[in-house]
Amino acid sequence: MIPQEVIRAKRNGETLPPAVIYDFVSALSRNEISEGQVAAFAMAVWFSGMTAEETVALTLAMRDSGDVMSWPDLDRPVGDKHSTGGVGDNVSLMLAPIAAACGLAVPMISGRGLGHTGGTLDKLESIPGYDIFPSKERFSEIVRGVGCAIIGQTGEIAPADKRLYAIRDVTATVDSVPLITGSILSKKLAAGLQSLVMDVKTGNGAFMQSLEEAETLARSIVDVANGAGVKTTALITDMNEPLADCAGNAVEVAHAMEFLEGGKAGTRIHAAVMAFAAEMLVNAGLAADLGEGERRAAEALASGRAMEVFGRMVHAQGGPVDFTSCWRDQLPKAPVIRPVPAPRSGFVAGFHTRDVGLAVIGLGGGRIRPEDMIDHRTGFTAIIPVGGEVSAGEPLAFVHAADEDTAAAAIAAYVDCATIADAAEAQPVVYKRIS
The missing domain is CATH 3.90.1170.30 (Pyrimidine nucleoside phosphorylase-like, C-terminal domain)
Known part of the structure; x- marks a missing residue:
């Protein structure tokens, strides 16, 4: 496999065989391809696109570039949610503990900021001591013991995507449907998920600015994920304004704490979190329908169980033991x-x-x-x-x-x-x- 020939072929609109994609991604993960060549490949994909077969091959090759987790003896279903990124979008911070409080195991592998959008990991690093890169073994322990963990990509999890992700961020190649699909699903499939809910943003603050573009991406992700055996649905959501009433890092963690305390009822982000919680519970078989799922999520929030789970997760990942009661002083x-x-x-x-x-x-x-x-x-x-x-x-x-x-x-x-x-x-x- 000669990298420049792969780049040339994709630049010219040719369809790459799965074996060629696999070899290119394997070399990428071993740092045998230069940053300039990776950037050129990403730009070629941005202009020429990929077929469904190529996108599946890219996704699986990036998944298989590192460890793939499994949960054979876990006594609860394994599910997750992922967003294509927006402004003031801290949904994951509230959603993971709500879903875990309802009986779902949530091994959430998140990213840093990408382009103009905020990153869940950057927000969590506002919390003193929070370790976003625990070992695979520790990650498993936290998910099993707490119910959820939010971490970044370690060198063990989809390392090819980790490198490609960083280069896309600074080369104007973020908004490519096959690259987004492959990036998201390589991490999610590596986490051993049984179900997934996608949040595909549309609007002037999203990478997919039109509803048609968002539907194309949502369909790509849903089809590829379900084809890989992960029950997946997607919600297309509005990003024509900041989702929360704040945008930043520590300020979005503070907002999440206020949310978990019950202080954001009736807001747009409350509606979004409840909708995604219902989807997660239905896809995991923990609720018969969306109405039941939303009721269960609301009870987990109102009872304080979601806040308790969040606090246990923070402490398990190195943060303060009393964060949920003293967060105003610690952020x-x-x-x-x-x-x-x-x-x-x-x-x-x-x-x-x-x-x-x-x-x-x-x-x-x-x-x-x-x-x-x-x-x-x-x-x-x-x-x-x-x-x-x-x-x-x-x-x-x-x-x-x-x-x-x-x-x-x-x-x-x-x-x-x-x-x-x-x-x-x-x-x-x-x-x-x-x-």
């Missing part, structure tokens, strides 16, 4: 917090949501290069959603920054992100279900 805080004044009175009518994510990166809350360090303290809070009313000069949000100059730049950027009109109304958070 890092930005030294400068300033309001973003509304330029006029009216209703928030829309967002340039991608630009909100880029503004978080500008604050230091994301990466431009893979090796960049993140300032977990920064971001936006108290974001007024679409349909919310505001008076001139009142806060559209609050910026959390490292210094006054950075705060001022973020305020100006955020004002340009939000549209205010004389009237506006909220849009549904879930557009469509793919099964």
Whole structure:
């Protein structure tokens, strides 16, 4: 296998045989292919696409590049949820403990920020001591003992995808259906899942900006995953505004804690979390229908069992034993917090949501290069959603920054992100279900 010949063939729109894809991915995982060649391959796929057969081959080759877990003696079903990424999307932080409190085992392998979107791992690293890279054995122990664990890709889990993922982030090749499908499912299949729910975002803050693009990706993931023996459904959800009322890292962990305390009922993100919890429970056979699944999830939240599970997970992964009771004191805080004044009175009518994510990166809350360090303290809070009313000069949000100059730049950027009109109304958070 000569890497440049594989790149040339894909650049020219040729269909790569599964054996060639397998050899290329194997060489990639052994660092026998240069970063430039990997980037060229990703760009060739971005332009030329892949057939269903090629996508399956890519997915399985990346899965098989490392260890594949199994759970033969576990006394509960194994399931997970994954999002294509958005702004203010911290659903996993609440969903994993809710599902675990309902009897599901959730071995969640998550990623860092990708492009303008936030990463679950970056958020969890806001928690002092939280280990996102436990050993395979420790990961298994936590899932068995607690019910859920949220970790990153170790060198043992889909290492080929880990390398490709980082290069895609900085080469404008994120929004490719076969590359997204292969990246997501290689990790999920390596975790030994029996069921999966996909959150495919659509809108101006998503990689799939149109509903048609989102449906194409959702169908690709659902078909490939079910073909691999993992019962999978997908929800297409709105990303034309930040999902939570905040965007950043530590601020999204704080939001998750407020959610688990019962403080976010009636919000868009509450609706999203309950919808995904119901899907997870139905796919795992723990609920007869979506209505029962949502009722069980609501009870796990209201009873405090989900918060208890979250606290046990944090401690099992190296975090403070008392995090759920003392999180306000333990999360890092930005030294400068300033309001973003509304330029006029009216209703928030829309967002340039991608630009909100880029503004978080500008604050230091994301990466431009893979090796960049993140300032977990920064971001936006108290974001007024679409349909919310505001008076001139009142806060559209609050910026959390490292210094006054950075705060001022973020305020100006955020004002340009939000549209205010004389009237506006909220849009549904879930557009469509793919099964």
